[in-house]
Amino acid sequence: MRRVPAWLQELAGPVVLVALLAVASDLGVSSADEVKFQNALVFVAIVAALYVFVGNSGVISFGQVSFVALGAFASGVMTIPQDSKQGVLTTLFPLLRDHTISNFWSLVLAAGLGAVYAFLVGIPLMRLSGIAAGIATLAVLGITYNILTYWNSIGPGGGQTLSLIPTTTDYWTPAAGAIAVICVAFAYQRSRFGRQLRAAREDPAAARAAGIDIHRQRLLAFTISGALSGFAGGLYVHLYGSISTGDVYLDLTFVTLAMLVVGGISSLFGAVVGAIAISLFRILLSNSEQGIHIFGWGIHAPGGTNLIGIAIVMLVILLLRPSGITGGREFTVANDLPRRLRRPTRTEPLG
């Protein structure tokens, strides 16, 4: 049997996981759970988008959800049927109020706006490192949230929920969207730009000495991550048909960062595994509040348990595997190569 090339294995790992999730949920899930599984697929897209910047650069950003929020609101506002918009959202800019586009083009728009916003924000912010970068991106999130909540020329304004957005209720849109994000993320990380950025993550001084422009590489990753985040925001809004700014703020930021770290921050496989694992735990725990049967055991947990449970699950995983479930490694078929020929895997970061 011919060997499967390493890069194909690495790409196949996350893609197959997402496809399995989509197929399994299409076949075997009650209609009440459908939206939860679609939600899991959208989370894969958001976390993979987050990974493109955070994973490759090693800089923690609390700001990527800004681009998710922008993508979600832009995509939502532009797809609401014209009649409803002119009735309900009268204060919108005329350009936004009097035009409506299809769901597909709204995703393209969301990605484009995410890229532009991330690029503009990134030009100054990518000069920062470490904690200063984290807090500056958190400030960007705060501004985005604040303005999207109150400015009624670009959204509902006044802290209101944006609703009446046409939904897509099949599995294939979120699944295809998640796979598209994974493919772009993978292509980026294998490109020379992705490799340069990861080199800078491992040793900034050596990378600089080798001629890598760290600012430029971070800006590129930030922009791609912004585009993918905006796109994922579009997927998110068409899943529920309504959105408020509170849905795309601190909670989402913390949950998606937690998924990335729990899965393994420095690999795309880790991002996907973390998003799927935490999402499945959430579904399991929230269903156990209604009472479920596993292996003949009837479990009936009290209300609110799922939220406590998910926090405990995350803590336990981090305590047992501080580098995440995947250890930050990409997927490989274990015994494909003799030990001495296997690609060297990344060592644990210094404590």
Next chain:
Amino acid sequence: MTHLQAAIDAIGLGATYALIAVGIGLVFGVLRLINFAYGQLIMLAAFAMAFTDSWPDAASIALSVLVAVAAALVMERLAFRPLRTAPPSTMLVATFAISYLIQNIALVQYAYRQQGGLGDPVGTLAQLNTAVSIGSLEIRWVTFLAIGAGLVCLGGLALLLNKTSIGLQMRAASLDFRTARLLGVRADTVIMAAVAVSGVLAAVAALILSINTVLVNQTTGLNETIVVLVGVVAGGIDRLTTATLGGFAIGFATAFVGVELPNSGTTPFTSNVYMPSVIYLAVIVALLLRPAGLFAKTQAGVERV
């Protein structure tokens, strides 16, 4: 309202935020960890006061201090200590998880107690929520309490850090943990001391916040902590004094800008609903100009990521 009135109220909030900033800065100093769960220590202390509302104020406050210190030590033992050598991102996410855990325990206990409404009332020192008139100014007693508590706590902390052995060890550990250990500083002791002091400060902050808001619920302390964290980093997290100044500055700015902006207007930056944007924009500018902190003396050279 006059500018002076606004400034005095803003100093009260600044002093409260400075207390929170010290708590965050102390733990960061020894652990290099941004503790996102600090707000939940404040929440636990506030709940301790709410649940003992019938007790004398002094007993209630003493219990809230005990609860916050105990919770801080448990947090340290169960999560920070095992993860001390883990990657920084893992520690950070562990503090998210703890924060989320405590918030949701608080949420679930409402369901069990079938408690409706917006939260539990805290009556401890509630009489301080009244104002005293000085000329045309109306100053609430809690503003004096915040400023007084801020000064007493900072003074006490300065004594602890400068005059005691454990204080010296804490300062040594925050300058260079490894060398400090080589010179005989016990890592566990010094970290537990810093964490315990941060718990005391959380309880003091909880007292002031709950006099102001009257009600406590699962979100108590959450937003304050995020805002103070931003302020601490903008001020300069590497040193306790600059971190504290950063906390004070963002508290002052939040209250002052909120009052000074007009009440109406929907276009960004034209009314007080956009106060957070004004503050965050200022923070971004400050960080771009001085990445090591607005009040920091030395600027970091080429930073290691």
